[in-house]
Amino acid sequence: MEKEKNPLLREKVNAWDALAEGEMAKLNDYCDSYINYLSGAKTERLAHDLIIEEAKKYGFVDMNDVIKNNTGLKTGDKVYMSTGGRTVMLVKIGKKPLEEGLRIVGGHTDSPRLDTKPYPLHESKEMALIDTHYYGGVRKYQWVTIPLAMHGFFAKKDGTIVKVNIGEDPKDPIFMISDLLPHLAKDQKGKKITEAITGEDLKVIIGTKPVEDKEAADRIKLAMLELLNEKYGIDENDFVSADIQFVPAGPARELGLDRSIIAGYGHDDRICAYAGAKALFDQTEDPEYTSVIILCDKEEIGSMGRTGMNSNIFENEMAEIVNAVEGSFCELKLKRTMRNSYMISADVTNVHDPVHPEVDSPRNETMMSSGVNIKKYSGHGGKGGTTDASPEFMAKMRNIFDDNGVVWHASEMGKIDHGGGGTIAQYMAKYGMEVVDCGTGVLNMHAPYELASKVDTYMTYKGYAAFLMDIEA
Ligand code: MN
Numbered sequence: 002m003e004k005e006k007n008p009l010l011r012e013k014v015n016a017w018d019a020l021a022e023g024e025m026a027k028l029n030d031y032c033d034s035y036i037n038y039l040s041g042a043k044t045e046r047l048a049h050d051l052i053i054e055e056a057k058k059y060g061f062v063d064m065n066d067v068i069k070n071n072t073g074l075k076t077g078d079k080v081y082m083s084t085g086g087r088t089v090m091l092v093k094i095g096k097k098p099l100e101e102g103l104r105i106v107g108g109h110t111d112s113p114r115l116d117t118k119p120y121p122l123h124e125s126k127e128m129a130l131i132d133t134h135y136y137g138g139v140r141k142y143q144w145v146t147i148p149l150a151m152h153g154f155f156a157k158k159d160g161t162i163v164k165v166n167i168g169e170d171p172k173d174p175i176f177m178i179s180d181l182l183p184h185l186a187k188d189q190k191g192k193k194i195t196e197a198i199t200g201e202d203l204k205v206i207i208g209t210k211p212v213e214d215k216e217a218a219d220r221i222k223l224a225m226l227e228l229l230n231e232k233y234g235i236d237e238n239d240f241v242s243a244d245i246q247f248v249p250a251g252p253a254r255e256l257g258l259d260r261s262i263i264a265g266y267g268h269d270d271r272i273c274a275y276a277g278a279k280a281l282f283d284q285t286e287d288p289e290y291t292s293v294i295i296l297c298d299k300e301e302i303g304s305m306g307r308t309g310m311n312s313n314i315f316e317n318e319m320a321e322i323v324n325a326v327e328g329s330f331c332e333l334k335l336k337r338t339m340r341n342s343y344m345i346s347a348d349v350t351n352v353h354d355p356v357h358p359e360v361d362s363p364r365n366e367t368m369m370s371s372g373v374n375i376k377k378y379s380g381h382g383g384k385g386g387t388t389d390a391s392p393e394f395m396a397k398m399r400n401i402f403d404d405n406g407v408v409w410h411a412s413e414m415g416k417i418d419h420g421g422g423g424t425i426a427q428y429m430a431k432y433g434m435e436v437v438d439c440g441t442g443v444l445n446m447h448a449p450y451e452l453a454s455k456v457d458t459y460m461t462y463k464g465y466a467a468f469l470m471d472i473e474a
């Protein structure tokens with residue numbers, strides 16, 4: 002006989018137990034498409050390009066064409082807007098006036114990685130090496146002795162763009178950063194983990210074969226430049242105007258005997274970014290409130306700069322939407338649109354690690370397979386560097402998720418004063434809109450390979466879809 006549940010107590014759910022009949026096939030389809038996306042989205046630019054490519058298939062048009070042709074926008078119209086090839090916004094116009102507010106899902110597509118320095122190429126002790134400068138919260142010791150791929154592009158003086166992608170095709174060569182052998186690591190072993198491998202140690206080995214000319218200086222470096230010139234037409238100076246990144250090589254994969262986990266580089270935050278975009282793509286009806294998906298860049302370094310959420314991108318782009326929908330621009334209408342909006346700040350959080358349980362606060366941690374996570378606040382210390390979602394909005398979220406069969410839980414990121422983290426929530430809350438952090442739990446966040454439960458991955462998508470359609474003012 003099933004034990005009677007006490008309605009006063011919260012019921013902890015393993016999301017695998019809570020799938021509706023026939024839902025497993027949907028979950029698998031969704032996760033397959035996400036694995037495919039993540040395997041291609043190795044940089045923020047690729048993440049951006051793949052979303053736009055997909056958006057076009059779903060009938061989204063370039064907002065620049067709407068502006069140029071002055072065609073305006075009406076209910077059901079779908080547009081995308083790109084800034085700097087790194088940040089993309091997707092908009093589907095809803096039935097209600099814009100002034101009644103938007104339903105926004107905002108994630109980021111940049112992930113921790115190794116960028117090249119302006120003059121990175123040199124040779125030392127019969128090897129050619131590239132100096133890197135790490136980007137975001139990189140734990141340096143994790144990036145040595147793993148296969149790396151080289152991605153990005155060179156912008157040449159004549160304006161041409163040369164794209165680079167080496168190390169993903171199984172026939173491609175890979176790259177690697179060395180580490181000491183244990184036999185000679187006596188001194189290194191005594192160092193703190195943050196000092197054992199330094200930022201300057203992150204030098205990528207790219208080759209060893211010199212040019213034939215024995216009289217030439219830096220014969221190996223020169224040989225590498227010859228190869229790069231042959232393939233991409235670039236020279237040493239072109240590194241100055243380039244976005245070249247080294248990231249873990251290879252596709253995202255299933256993990257576990259039961260294939261229940263997705264292992265891949267860059268779950269943070271492509272897992273939430275993709276869920277938001279896909280939730281919008283899969284909408285079968287026009288939403289009541291205009292749906293907006295904003296996938297930004299530079300979150301990992303504090304959301305600064307032209308393509309970060311601490312810029313004016315969002316309001317500038319919404320100004321264009323207001324103008325196109327209303328036929329004229331009115332700043333007051335834009336401000337009301339923003340103020341009356343509801344937003345999910347779509348970002349990952351840490352899954353509780355049974356090997357390192359001491360960092361989480363009991364009862365308030367994010368368990369593997371507990372569905373999509375809701376955070377009233379992130380930040381650190383006394384809730385610094387965050388926005389605190391209103392209880393009213395939290396109640397709406399609970400209601401919508403429960404009504405739509407979305408398994409969810411609430412948590413904090415780690416114990417008090419053990420660290421913490423911020424998201425883009427605070428940069429959107431400044432417009433007066435309601436914002437809540439909500440996303441997928443990820444094990445070993447920011448590591449070269451991060452892990453996420455498939456059921457949590459799926460529940461994130463399902464949760465965002467429900468939010469876009471059903472959150473009422
Ligand atoms: Mn993130």
Ligand code: MN
Nearest residue numbers: 138269301447
């Ligand atoms: Mn992060």
